[in-house]
Amino acid sequence: VGIIGLALAVLGIGGGALYSHVSELAGGYATDIAYGGLVQAITSAPLGTGTGTNTGPARYAFADPQAFTAIENYYAKVVYELGLEGLVVVVGLWASLIVIGGRIHRRLRGRPLRSCSAALLAFVILIAVTNVKGWLVDLDPLNVYVWVFAGVLMKLGVFEARSSPAEVG
Numbered sequence: 001v002g003i004i005g006l007a008l009a010v011l012g013i014g015g016g017a018l019y020s021h022v023s024e025l026a027g028g029y030a031t032d033i034a035y036g037g038l039v040q041a042i043t044s045a046p047l048g049t050g051t052g053t054n055t056g057p058a059r060y061a062f063a064d065p066q067a068f069t070a071i072e073n074y075y076a077k078v079v080y081e082l083g084l085e086g087l088v089v090v091v092g093l094w095a096s097l098i099v100i101g102g103r104i105h106r107r108l109r110g111r112p113l114r115s116c117s118a119a120l121l122a123f124v125i126l127i128a129v130t131n132v133k134g135w136l137v138d139l140d141p142l143n144v145y146v147w148v149f150a151g152v153l154m155k156l157g158v159f160e161a162r163s164s165p166a167e168v169g
Helices: 002-011 015-044 056-060 074-107 111-130 142-163
Strands: none
Touching: 002 015, 015 074, 074 111, 074 142, 111 142
């Protein structure tokens, strides 16, 4: 915080002005991308248009490239491609990962595995939340990390049971 304050003072930028500008940008982004993209997807394709129809290369598949609709919000992209039913499934998947991961984290007793589960659970939650502002989970290698880390998180309880002293003795 001290370094940031010093940099703002040296550059002659007032903290209040910076806060106001960032707030304005965040509000506009939330309205246009997060909410606006979801509304746009629901109104234009409530039943979905098929998987892959909102990817970058899909714009070349249209006779009129202007017909391509680019959507930044991952959940809006899910609606556009898979419809509202697909959104329910995808949100259910993320919610299941978070809820089950939280239960596993609470059940773990060993400090190393508990620390590992906290980091993995935080990563899964971060990706689920940032999907509102973009489609990071569609990009390599992050998409691989998400599913590998989610799988490891789901297996941590088994790892602890196998390494418990009661079973070794």
